[in-house]
């Protein structure tokens with residue numbers, strides 16, 4: 001049985017760009033067989049941060065998260081492939097890099113629950129919402 005092709009919105013966060021990990025993280029997704037449909041280096045502004053993280057804006061961790069996410073360029077991409085949403089989430093690992101399993105991107109490369117290198121849509125519905133925010137023409 002084949003799975004449906006899906007699209008996921010992925011952000012390779014400012015910490016990854018600053019640390020020179022953009023190539024390594026992109027390479028992991030490419031090696032898995034996911035297709036990069038769009039890729040853009042851009043700096044998130046405050047209003048896009050509030051819209052993207054709408055479910056978190058009232059949480060205590062949001063102000064420092066917003067400062068971090070708007071602190072410099074990130075890579076925004078559309079990844080597609082069979083079950084892409086679930087596959088990408090399993091590749092990036094648990095939110096907290098200290099607890100993420102070895103072999104995942106965060107488990108291998110992150111030591112923080114804020115500066116955790118990658119964001120990826122957590123469901124096909126979130127992907128549609130996030131793709132419309134970041135790539136309205138796609």
Ligand code: CMP
Pocket residue numbers: 056061065095113114115116118119120
């Ligand atoms: P992300 O997958 O982008 O989704 C929400 C982000 O909030 C998460 O990755 C982390 O960067 C951040 N985050 C989630 N929980 C916490 C927390 N307890 N403390 C600090 N940052 C958090």
